[in-house]
Amino acid sequence: MTENGFDRAHLTEFRVVAESAFYTNNVEKVNTIEKAYKLALKNPGTIVTDQKVYQPQKVGYPKDAKVLLFNDGGVFGRTAAARRIMGDKDVTSAKYSPIIREAIFALSRKEKLYHAQSYIGLHKDFMVKANLLIPAGYENNILSWLSNFQEMTPHYNEMYKKSLKLGENDIYIVSDPDWSHPDFPYGLSFFSPEENVAVILGMRYFGEFKKGTLTLAWGIADRHGYASCHGGLKSYNDKKYTAAFFGLSGSGKSTLTHARHGGKYDVTILHDDAFIINQETYKSIALEPAYFDKTSDYKIGDEANKFIVTAQNVGVTQDDKGNVILVTEDIRNANGRAVKSRLWSPNRVDKMEKEINAIFWLMKDPCVPPVIKINDPILASGMGAVLATKRTSAERLAAGVDPNALVFEPYANPFRTYPLKNDYLKFKSLFERKVDCYILNTGHFMDEKVTPQVTLSIIEALAEKNNKGYVKLFGLDAFEYSSGGMKLPEENSWRQSFKGQIASRIEYIKGLDDRNKLPQEVLSAMEAVYSRL
Numbered sequence: 001m002t003e004n005g006f007d008r009a010h011l012t013e014f015r016v017v018a019e020s021a022f023y024t025n026n027v028e029k030v031n032t033i034e035k036a037y038k039l040a041l042k043n044p045g046t047i048v049t050d051q052k053v054y055q056p057q058k059v060g061y062p063k064d065a066k067v068l069l070f071n072d073g074g075v076f077g078r079t080a081a082a083r084r085i086m087g088d089k090d091v092t093s094a095k096y097s098p099i100i101r102e103a104i105f106a107l108s109r110k111e112k113l114y115h116a117q118s119y120i121g122l123h124k125d126f127m128v129k130a131n132l133l134i135p136a137g138y139e140n141n142i143l144s145w146l147s148n149f150q151e152m153t154p155h156y157n158e159m160y161k162k163s164l165k166l167g168e169n170d171i172y173i174v175s176d177p178d179w180s181h182p183d184f185p186y187g188l189s190f191f192s193p194e195e196n197v198a199v200i201l202g203m204r205y206f207g208e209f210k211k212g213t214l215t216l217a218w219g220i221a222d223r224h225g226y227a228s229c230h231g232g233l234k235s236y237n238d239k240k241y242t243a244a245f246f247g248l249s250g251s252g253k254s255t256l257t258h259a260r261h262g263g264k265y266d267v268t269i270l271h272d273d274a275f276i277i278n279q280e281t282y283k284s285i286a287l288e289p290a291y292f293d294k295t296s297d298y299k300i301g302d303e304a305n306k307f308i309v310t311a312q313n314v315g316v317t318q319d320d321k322g323n324v325i326l327v328t329e330d331i332r333n334a335n336g337r338a339v340k341s342r343l344w345s346p347n348r349v350d351k352m353e354k355e356i357n358a359i360f361w362l363m364k365d366p367c368v369p370p371v372i373k374i375n376d377p378i379l380a381s382g383m384g385a386v387l388a389t390k391r392t393s394a395e396r397l398a399a400g401v402d403p404n405a406l407v408f409e410p411y412a413n414p415f416r417t418y419p420l421k422n423d424y425l426k427f428k429s430l431f432e433r434k435v436d437c438y439i440l441n442t443g444h445f446m447d448e449k450v451t452p453q454v455t456l457s458i459i460e461a462l463a464e465k466n467n468k469g470y471v472k473l474f475g476l477d478a479f480e481y482s483s484g485g486m487k488l489p490e491e492n493s494w495r496q497s498f499k500g501q502i503a504s505r506i507e508y509i510k511g512l513d514d515r516n517k518l519p520q521e522v523l524s525a526m527e528a529v530y531s532r533l
Contacts, residue, residue: 010169013093014086014100014192018172018199021104022133027113033060033146036116039139040068040310046140047071047316050323054306059290059341060151061309069311069326070140072204076313076333078211079186079203085417086192088515096190099181100199107176112136118149119156120171120217122350123285126276127156127163128196128220130171130213138177144206144310147339148290149213166224169196171216177204193219193417206312207337210292214274215415217287221276222418226285227426230413232257232272233284235354236265241463242354244284245440246412247362248389249335252442252455253412254293256362258304258345259456265463269345270352277356279426282433284352291344295328295336302328307344312337358436358462359427364389364443365406367497370450370484371458372439373470379478379529380437381428382522385410385420386505389443406501408508410516420516438462446489446497454484474498474533478525499533502526 030036040046047069056065084091107113113135121127132145150156179201181188187202189212196219198212218228231246232253247253257272271286272293278284295314298304305328314336315327330336342348359380365388374380386408410416411423431437440458441450461467473479474495488494509523 012195013097014197015169015172015195017097017101017104018174018197021108021174022115022131022172024108024113026108026111027115027133030114030116030142030146031152033143033151034062036139036143036146037061037065037068039114040070040143043070043137043139045070047324049311049316049326051306051308051325053309054341055343058343059147059309060153067308067311067326068140068143069314069316071313071332075203075205076335077205078207079189080414082184082187082203083189084191086190086194089513099188100190103176103179103199103201104174106179107133107135107174110135114139114142116142116146117152118146119152119160120149120213120287121285122150122287122289124159124163125278125351126166126221126224126226126285127160128166128168128171128217129160130173130217132173132175132209132213134175135178138175138204140310140312141204141206141209144312144339145209145213147309147341148210148292149288166220168220168223171196171198171213173198173200173209173212173216175200175209177202191215191417196220207292211415214287215417218274218276218413218415219417222422225279226276227279227423227430228413228416229275229277229284230273230411230415231275233270233275233352233356235268235352236463237268238266239463239465241358241465242352242356243358243360243459243463244356245360245362246384246387247442248409248412248414250294251362251364251389251412252452253362254291255297255452256360256455256459261456261460264460266347268347268349268352270349277426277430279429282355282430284356286350289342289350291340291342293338293340295326295338296330298328300325300328304340304344305338307340308338309341310339314338356430356435358438359384359430360459361387361437361439362389362412362442363387363439365441365501366444366446367494367501368439368441369445369473369481369488370441370454370486371482372473373480374437374439374478375480376478376525377428377431378521378525380431381424382518382525383437383439384427385424385518385522386508387412388501388505406504408505420512421518424518424522445486446494448486450484450486454486458482458484476529476532478529495533499530502530502533506530
């Protein structure tokens with residue numbers, strides 16, 4: 001039912017609480033990159049480098065724009081300990097609504113607030129409007145947010161008008177980085193996913209705003225028949241081979257997605273971090289035009305750095321000509337970051353019409369060889385649900401958390417707000433369609449580092465349809481592996497290590513909470529593997 005031109009069904013508690021904050025008389029709209037740039041340029045603490053934005057007018061920047069840097073303090077990564085999702089245990093309206101209302105009251109008393117808008121999703125089949133409210137003093141986050149997502153240009157405004165109507169609220173994100181509360185020493189990232197609302201309090205790091213926005217967009221995609229993907233997707237056009245890479249920050253997914261392979265292949269890139277796969281057509285759509293990338297992978301002078309438009313938490317120095325330049329190595333702190341424009345990818349598309357041929361789970365698990373092929377759809381999707389990796393510098397860990405411990409992060413997506421079984425069933429359906437599944441170990445295989453050269457050579461061989469040399473892993477029908485040319489460890493100790501990791505996965509599956517419970521077939525398949533080792 002609609003009344004006076006709006007849908008009353010959308011007028012739910014947290015939607016109303018959050019949206020109301022956007023209409024106070026101290027809010028100013030900032031909907032263009034150019035305006036955000038001018039505000040950030042004047043913001044105290046901004047470092048204006050001497051690096052010019054590459055082809056600025058193609059990406060919304062003023063023609064004389066330079067790369068702006070803003071550095072945070074002690075925190076330079078995402079804080080998982082601060083996340084609360086409405087509907088989870090102990091996350092109730094009665095508890096959190098008063099806290100959020102009080103926080104918004106304090107926010108509204110600030111002298112100036114900014115309201116930015118952008119689009120999430122770059123094709124008419126999936127577009128969502130997003131709104132960000134943030135106080136003055138954080139203009140650089142506005143600039144990075146508008147640069148990372150899609151600015152409201154005439155072209156995209158027209159596309160949005162013609163886009164598929166999803167029947168969803170716009171996304172509303174309210175933020176106060178200066179907020180503090182004794183009960184939330186790490187800050188608070190509150191999500192009400194069904195209402196498309198997030199409230200981000202006490203956190204300055206831009207990654208919280210990027211991934212907070214994607215958290216809600218991925219939830220919308222899940223509700224509308226898409227598989228939500230924290231990964232990269234590229235096509236080797238001349239080889240008719242399309243591959244998706246799933247991994248946490250620091251796993252190598254961006255490096256693998258953008259790898260040019262020395263120019264050997266005609267490559268098209270969809271994105272390196274956020275896309276969705278339609279479960280009816282199996283076509284994929286990028287959610288954002290730009291790339292939020294670790295700078296440490298690209299040293300000073302690297303060609304990739306010329307595509308940076310904003311930078312966060314990196315140092316600067318003067319070169320021999322007196323120019324202020326970025327120190328892209330992680331010297332100031334770990335997890336230096338930059339937003340790179342879409343121009344980084346010369347062959348970029350916003351919708352991948354080609355169906356996916358292979359999915360790669362990127363893991364840092366020392367008992368896993370450089371590559372494993374998984375032949376059973378249940379285990380293929382199930383191993384994605386228990387993707388093993390190590391924490392990276394992109395994350396701010398709570399006290400007492402071991403940064404070196406092996407952890408499981410289903411589908412490399414810690415930003416899920418919907419039932420885990422949804423992802424499991426959607427990826428399983430892909431593997432049932434004969435999409436190949438591989439695990440790539442981008443860490444150490446026992447005591448030896450798996451180099452990027454080894455990993456790239458494996459992917460190239462698969463793109464060339466060269467699957468020779470794969471053998472059964474410990475005699476298991478479901479798993480085949482290749483050493484990638486690396487020396488194999490002593491088999492008995494390796495087998496025991498692998499068996500131990502399967503046991504860990506079994507215990508992890510048994511301990512999943514209600515939102516993350518997997519179908520029984522996953523546990524049964526894992527137990528069958530364990531019994532044969």
